[in-house]
Amino acid sequence: MSDMVDGGKRNPEITTVVPRRSFLNFLLGATIIVAIGGVMNTVLRFLWPTEEIIGGGKAAGTTSLPLSEIPVGGAKTVRHKGKPYVVIRQATKVYAVNAACTHLACIVYWDRSIKQLACPCHAAFFDLNGNVISGPAPNPLPTAEVKVAGDQIVIS
Numbered sequence: 054m055s056d057m058v059d060g061g062k063r064n065p066e067i068t069t070v071v072p073r074r075s076f077l078n079f080l081l082g083a084t085i086i087v088a089i090g091g092v093m094n095t096v097l098r099f100l101w102p103t104e105e106i107i108g109g110g111k112a113a114g115t116t117s118l119p120l121s122e123i124p125v126g127g128a129k130t131v132r133h134k135g136k137p138y139v140v141i142r143q144a145t146k147v148y149a150v151n152a153a154c155t156h157l158a159c160i161v162y163w164d165r166s167i168k169q170l171a172c173p174c175h176a177a178f179f180d181l182n183g184n185v186i187s188g189p190a191p192n193p194l195p196t197a198e199v200k201v202a203g204d205q206i207v208i209s
């Protein structure tokens with residue numbers, strides 16, 4: 054029996070019922086898709102952060118940031134000449150190392166506990182000068198020149 058009456062109008066006495074199981078399956082599927090999307094977004098933004106996340110200067114000759122932003126022993130990732138750099142402050146020197154791993158370009162981070170740059174993707178490790186310590190990275194990480202001028206770190 055059709056739920057239409059003459060003239061193509063819907064018969065108000067006949068309604069389409071969506072079975073509860075179908076509705077719950079739809080809700081479960083939608084929830085799973087949203088959850089997977091959220092996790093993938095987080096993972097991708099961690100591995101390939103946008104400029105808003107990294108912060109720092111634009112693609113220019115030098116990049117500067119206040120010395121007070123990095124405590125001794127700490128590090129911060131900034132954008133320098135359009136590329137991510139990990140700036141590491143030690144007691145006597147500040148280092149700037151390109152953060153794009155030379156294996157597959159994941160973003161490395163400063164592991165303060167072992168005093169090495171670590172790649173989260175395939176466990177490559179680098180020293181403060183970007184040299185490969187271990188892992189699959191074929192080449193050292195490029196470095197930039199760093200000066201401390203007054204209360205500013207200047208990367209060139």
Ligand code: FES
Binds near residue numbers: 159
């Ligand atoms: S991308 Fe860094 S070790 Fe593979």
